[in-house]
Amino acid sequence: MNALRGRFSKRALVIGQVVLVFAIAIALALIPVLDERSFNLQRITFFLLWYAIFASSWNIIGGYAGQTSFGHAAFLGMGAYVTGILWSQARLNPLIALPIGGIVAAGYAVLVGIPTLRLRGPYFAIATIGIGEATRLLATNFDDIFGVTLTKGVTGISLGGPSMPNIDPITVHYATIIVFVLVMFVTMWIRAGRFGLGLFALNMDRDAAETVGVPTARLQVLALAVSAFFAASAGGLYAIRQQFLDPASMFGFDKSIAVVLMPVVGGIGTVWGPVFGAILYSTVQDQLTRVVNNPYLPSLIYGVLLVVIVMFEPLGIAGLLGRTGKYARKLLRPSEGEP
Amino acid sequence: MSTGEPLLVASAVTRRFGGLVAVNAVDVTIMEGEIFGLIGPNGAGKTTLFRLLSGVYKPTSGSITLRGAEIGGRPAHAINAMGIATTHQIVRPFTDMPVDRNIQVGVLYGRSGLRGHAAEVEVDRILELMELAPHRATLGRSLTLARRKRLEVARALATHPEVLLLDEVAAGLNPTESARMIDLIRKIRDGGVTIVMVEHVMKAIMSLSDRIMVMDLGRKIALGVPTQIARDPAVIKAYLGERAVAS
Numbered sequence: 001m002n003a004l005r006g007r008f009s010k011r012a013l014v015i016g017q018v019v020l021v022f023a024i025a026i027a028l029a030l031i032p033v034l035d036e037r038s039f040n041l042q043r044i045t046f047f048l049l050w051y052a053i054f055a056s057s058w059n060i061i062g063g064y065a066g067q068t069s070f071g072h073a074a075f076l077g078m079g080a081y082v083t084g085i086l087w088s089q090a091r092l093n094p095l096i097a098l099p100i101g102g103i104v105a106a107g108y109a110v111l112v113g114i115p116t117l118r119l120r121g122p123y124f125a126i127a128t129i130g131i132g133e134a135t136r137l138l139a140t141n142f143d144d145i146f147g148v149t150l151t152k153g154v155t156g157i158s159l160g161g162p163s164m165p166n167i168d169p170i171t172v173h174y175a176t177i178i179v180f181v182l183v184m185f186v187t188m189w190i191r192a193g194r195f196g197l198g199l200f201a202l203n204m205d206r207d208a209a210e211t212v213g214v215p216t217a218r219l220q221v222l223a224l225a226v227s228a229f230f231a232a233s234a235g236g237l238y239a240i241r242q243q244f245l246d247p248a249s250m251f252g253f254d255k256s257i258a259v260v261l262m263p264v265v266g267g268i269g270t271v272w273g274p275v276f277g278a279i280l281y282s283t284v285q286d287q288l289t290r291v292v293n294n295p296y297l298p299s300l301i302y303g304v305l306l307v308v309i310v311m312f313e314p315l316g317i318a319g320l321l322g323r324t325g326k327y328a329r330k331l332l333r334p335s336e337g338e339p
Numbered sequence: 340m341s342t343g344e345p346l347l348v349a350s351a352v353t354r355r356f357g358g359l360v361a362v363n364a365v366d367v368t369i370m371e372g373e374i375f376g377l378i379g380p381n382g383a384g385k386t387t388l389f390r391l392l393s394g395v396y397k398p399t400s401g402s403i404t405l406r407g408a409e410i411g412g413r414p415a416h417a418i419n420a421m422g423i424a425t426t427h428q429i430v431r432p433f434t435d436m437p438v439d440r441n442i443q444v445g446v447l448y449g450r451s452g453l454r455g456h457a458a459e460v461e462v463d464r465i466l467e468l469m470e471l472a473p474h475r476a477t478l479g480r481s482l483t484l485a486r487r488k489r490l491e492v493a494r495a496l497a498t499h500p501e502v503l504l505l506d507e508v509a510a511g512l513n514p515t516e517s518a519r520m521i522d523l524i525r526k527i528r529d530g531g532v533t534i535v536m537v538e539h540v541m542k543a544i545m546s547l548s549d550r551i552m553v554m555d556l557g558r559k560i561a562l563g564v565p566t567q568i569a570r571d572p573a574v575i576k577a578y579l580g581e582r583a584v585a586s
Contacts, residue, residue: 194447194454201433201444208431210415211424213448213498217414 014192017271021184025177032170042173046241048282049180050234054255055262055274055281056183057230062260063269064196065223066203067117068125071132072231072259074112077139077251078105079232081151084159084239093165095175098236105232106225113224117217120206129256136251156246159239172241179237183230188271190226199223200269231259265306267318276317280305343371346533347392347423347502352401354387361387363557364401369502374524374534376548376565378541380577383554386428386506389537393425393504394418405501420450424500428507430487432479438490439466439475442497449498461497468530469493469523485516489523496527503527505536509543521547545569553577 028045031038054076062068082101086092092100116127143153151157190196201209202216209216239245249255262281267273281302288298313319347369354362362384369375379385390396391403397411404410405421413421433441442465446458453461466472469489474482482490488508495503505524509517521543528534538544544551544565551568553561555577561568568574 197440197444198448200436201448204433204435205431207415208427208433209444209448211419211427212445212494213416213419213450214444215414215416215448 014188017188018185021181021188025181028177029174032173036170039169042169044282044287046173046176046237047286048278049176050237051258051262051278051282052275053176053180053183053237054231054234054259055266055278056187056271057227057234058259059263059269059274060187060190060199060227060230061220061224062227063263063273064190064199064203065220066199066269067220067224068260069128069224069227070125070253070256070260071128071130071135072227073251073253073255074132074135075105075109075228075231076235076238076255076259077135077247078108078228079235080239080245080250081139081235082232083236084157084245085150087239088157088159088164091163091165094167094236094240095171098175098179098233098240101236102229102232105235106229109224109228110221113221114217117220117224129253132251132253132256136247136253139247139251151245151247154247156244158244160243167240169241172237175240176237179230179233183233184271184275186226186230190223191271195219195222203269261306263316265309265316267316268314270315270318273316273318276321280317343373343533345369346371347403347405347535349388349392349398349403350401352388352391352398352403354384354391354396355399360557362391362398365554365557365559367552367559367562369533369535371501371533372528372531373549374528374536374547376544376551377535377537377554378539378544378551379554379560382556383577384557385537385554387557388554389504389506389535392535393423395425416448419448419498419500422450422499422501423504424449424495424498424502425504426491426495426506426508428510430484430491432482432487432490432494434480435478437476437478438471438482438486441479441490441494442466442471445494445497449500451497451499465493465497468526469496470519485512485519488512488520492523492527496532500532502533502535505534505538507538507540508536509538509540512540517543 031041031045058069058072079101082104083094083097086097086100087094112131116124116131119127139151140153142150190199198209198214198219201214202219206216235250258281262277263274264277265280266275266277284298284302284305288301289295292298309316313323315322345368349365349367352362352365353360365388377385377389387396391398394410394413394415402409402411405423408421410418410421410423433444439462442462443458446453446461451461466475469492471486471489471493474486479490492505492508509520512520517540524534524547536544548565550563551565552559553568553574560573560577561571563571
């Protein structure tokens with residue numbers, strides 16, 4: 001155990017993870033190269049990465065900083081709508097609109113984060129439910145303002161078409177991979193460095209963190225802003241790929257719940273937990289739905305898996321894998337395995 | 340040792356809680372490099388004064404300055420950045436972090452400005468100084484009370500304070516552990532950190548302090564070197580009552 005915490009192995013672990021992220025990215029990038037007509041596989045890849053990006057974004061504030069947000073659909077939807085509106089109304093290239101959506105959502109996160117992040121525990125969670133719902137209602141009712149069409153309310157907006165800057169599906173595929181790589185590196189970097197240490201410290205004891213100099217309010221707002229940026233990027237990618245947005249699906253409370261459950265089931269506060277959670281969620285919810293031809297069975301299976309995993313391992317799938325790894329090492333080196 | 344400059348100065352500090360005057364017009368000057376003890380019977384106002392000095396409370400009237408700069412009304416992390424570090428009476432380690440990461444928080448967010456490798460070297464130095472090196476990988480939640488208390492001091496020390504405020508660090512320790520803590524506090528002072536301590540363990544405070552201030556009912560009733568304090572009639576009266584002075 002002591003040797004594992006050594007600095008050398010810590011660095012090796014970081015390098016190993018960077019290599020793993022690149023390996024995944026390259027493998028997924030090869031899909032359209034090997035088979036241009038692999039539409040189904042591209043679709044599966046998109047939703048897998050989309051869930052992983054969204055879940056990883058939530059993990060920054062909910063896992064690292066320990067502030068459980070039940071309103072992340074607000075940032076997801078804002079990214080989707082800002083990207084979509086800039087694309088359709090301002091005729092902006094959607095890949096340029098995408099980061100703008102992220103920045104707008106980050107600004108919104110700062111605005112709502114400054115008052116709400118003072119709240120602790122369940123009170124913050126409740127406040128974020130309010131933010132999520134209020135933002136959904138805003139999107140529903142801001143159908144047009146000063147004669148400029150914005151969200152078109154409940155009917156939603158259709159994107160793409162001949163009048164808008166064109167983007168081909170393979171470019172979207174690569175853009176999604178790049179955002180995924182980015183979110184993985186950012187969450188790894190935060191977790192390994194000073195920023196993450198401060199977040200973990202305030203997560204465990206906010207008052208004690210303050211007395212050793214951690215500016216807890218500032219760090220939390222910053223974490224929420226980074227989190228919102230990536231949640232919004234996920235939303236923007238959805239807008240570009242699906243080319244249809246409506247408030248009920250993009251700002252829906254079900255999205256806010258899904259994004260909490262993925263990191264929880266995968267391993268809250270770990271870098272790979274949200275990815276594991278996203279794999280499980282998209283497999284059970286999306287793929288199984290197509291196989292079993294029953295709309296309720298996948299949710300039931302997912303629910304049961306969720307309860308079982310959380311009951312046996314609070315660190316989710318990542319925790320289970322970590323335990324298995326430790327057990328494997330013990331078997332390989334029985335002399336060190338003795339307690 | 341109290342040969343330095345005035346460091347932490349309270350002038351006519353009063354703190355009221357509703358109708359209760361917890362600290363009443365107290366003047367005190369803590370000199371650079373000394374160990375300053377604060378004692379008094381229960382309810383004397385020493386914890387309130389301690390919290391005023393650490394910036395947790397703002398004085399109702401009067402002022403508290405560190406090297407001339409007013410400390411009242413700032414958030415806790417800003418007080419730490421000014422050079423005042425505090426330990427909690429009920430220790431609060433980061434429970435799910437190993438000991439070395441606990442200390443790392445202090446190094447990286449304190450006043451040292453150290454980063455990267457230099458910060459890790461500093462963590463090692465503090466682990467050695469506070470005799471926690473063998474337990475560096477132990478989680479905060481799994482430490483014994485004596486080690487938790489040492490970690491509490493280590494983490495505060497890691498922020499490179501000018502003055503370290505210790506709130507009953509010897510309380511609850513057995514005589515051996517308490518003696519070890521006394522040695523460590525002396526070592527910290529010898530490293531150039533001024534120390535203010537509130538303590539109920541008389542042996543600890545009498546043997547460590549350069550000067551002791553005694554409070555009773557919110558007022559300063561005595562201030563001096565430990566031997567003077569032990570003979571002071573006002574102090575004996577406050578602790579033991581009128582008849583004890585007469586006999």
